[in-house]
Each structure stands twice: as structure tokens, then as C-alpha cells.
Amino acid sequence: MSEYTSFRVGGKVDYLAFPEGPEELQRILEWCGQQGIRTFILGNGTNLLVRDGGFRGMAISLSRGFLRVEEVECGPEGSLVLAEAGQSLGKLVEFSWKKGLAGLEFAAGIPGSVGGALFMNAGAFRGEIKGVLDSVRLMEASGLVLERRREEWKFFYRSMGLEKGEVILGGKFRLKAENGQEVKNRIEEIMRQRMSKQPYDLPSAGSVFKNPPQGPAGKLIEEAGLKGYYIGDAQISEKHANFIVNRGQARAQDILALIELARKKVYQEKGVWLEMEIQVIGED
Secondary structure (H helix, E strand, C coil), X not given: CHHHCCCCCCCCEEEEECXXXXXXXXXXXXXXXXXXXXXXXXXXXXXXXXXXXXXXXXXECCCCCXXXXXXXXXXXCEEEEEEECCCEXXXXXXXXXXXXEECCXXXXXXXXXXXXXXXXXXXXXXXXXXXXXXXXXXXXXXXXXXXXXXXXXXXXXXXXXXXXXXXXXXXXXEEEECCHHHHHHHHHXXXXXXXXXXXXXXXXXXXXXXXXXXXXXXXXXXXXXXXXXXXXXXXXXXXXXXXXXXXXXXXXXXHHHHHHHHHHHHHHHHCCCCCEXXXXXXXX
């Protein structure tokens, strides 16, 4: 799994599938159900830590078959844009400014897929996916494909409340018409801010912890004296303390040890228990 995750760590998975459409996905899920095989939707492998023992089951990536991005409605005030789950969020942001559409600038530089962004209700720079979402297309555990409007979801901080067994196939986004160059300029400014504050030169999974009400998680970790601290080849970034980076040969257990250290130290000094933003799967 180290070849399919942005952390570049993780043991082997029993099965890895790349369905090219809903019918193949349905057959894969049906077969796994019949065989009693656990499944996991991989996305682009960002925001994910796979333990060193790997994952007993099947990882399913939508990155080769669910890539469509297009305007499905267009008017003078804006457009409704369809983006399938396997497409990268970056491609959707690029598509929007090239079409002269505003609303997704906050997502510039967020790694991962459209499906992952929906699943996590991804957000930054005072924006969230739910703010531009019109509807989500998904497959239920039974294989039924349906579409749910934004109003039907119970959004939380970094979660959209997806039920167990449901798979996101894509979403529709309501974007406003605006001068494309002005939208691009805002995107470039956001990217400059990201590049100056976040470590893009080493493998990571983005922000490790959710920001608690008491303040940014990175600030709390830095104040606990852990910025730059490392175990093995895993290090709490010297650039942004809410990032853990792989300096080359890190193992999942090194990253997990840093996570637990940061949580305990912040709790001891600040009385705040940090909640994980990244997902952890697999066996030690």
C-alpha cells in the first residue's frame, strides 16, 4: 500500500481493484459480500495511514474509472458542475476557473480526490465543500445507485455523515459565474500561502489532527515543544506542526508513535485531546 498512499508507508493488501464504472463496482462489492471480504474505498490515498501489517481485505480505487468533470447546467448566474469521485480535487478547481466559475478557490492545494473531499467535507480558508455542494451520487451497500440533495446530509466538521457500506460516486457543485482570471488570481494567492506554510517537499497525509475549539492543532503541538521532533524517519514537520512527514524510510509505527506522543503532550500541557483527521486502517 506504500505505492498507493501519499505517506508512502503501509504493508500489503490482499486485493486491490480499479473498477471502471458503477457496474464493475457493484459486481466487486457483491463478490466481496459473498466471500466475506472486507472492503475499503482508497480514493487517491491521501489523508490515510495504512499500518505496517497491511489490510486484510480489498482496497477499491475509483481513480481509473470515475473521472468525468463537466457542466450539466449553465446560466448567466453560474453553473452546476458534475465531478466524479475518482477525479482529483485539483482538476476540479482548475476546471472551475477555466470555465469562469467561482466557489472552489478554498480547495486549491487540498490533495486527494473529489470523493475523498466529499467524504471529509474538506475545507480551508473559511470554505467547505458543503458550501458549494448541490447533491451527491452514491451507491448503497445493496448496489442501488441514487442521488441525495445537500439538504439530506448531516454535515459535521470533516465529515458528511456517510453511512456504512455507502460509496460516493460523485457530486454536483453549484458555482457562480465570475471572471476566470480573477478566480485564478485568488487560487494562486491561496497556493502561495500554502506553499509558504506547509511542507510539500516530503510525503505526508496533510493535517493529522482536526482543529479543536481551543485553537489550531499545529499551534498547540508547537507550543508543547514538539515541532521538528522525530521517531525513526517520521518527523513532526519543522514547517507546520500539524503535519507529519516521511523523511525517507518511515514506518507506520513511527508515525503512530508520533501521533500518540503529540496527543499526550498536548493533553498534559493544554488539557486538549486532539482528534485525528487522517484515517488509520490495517494491522500492526
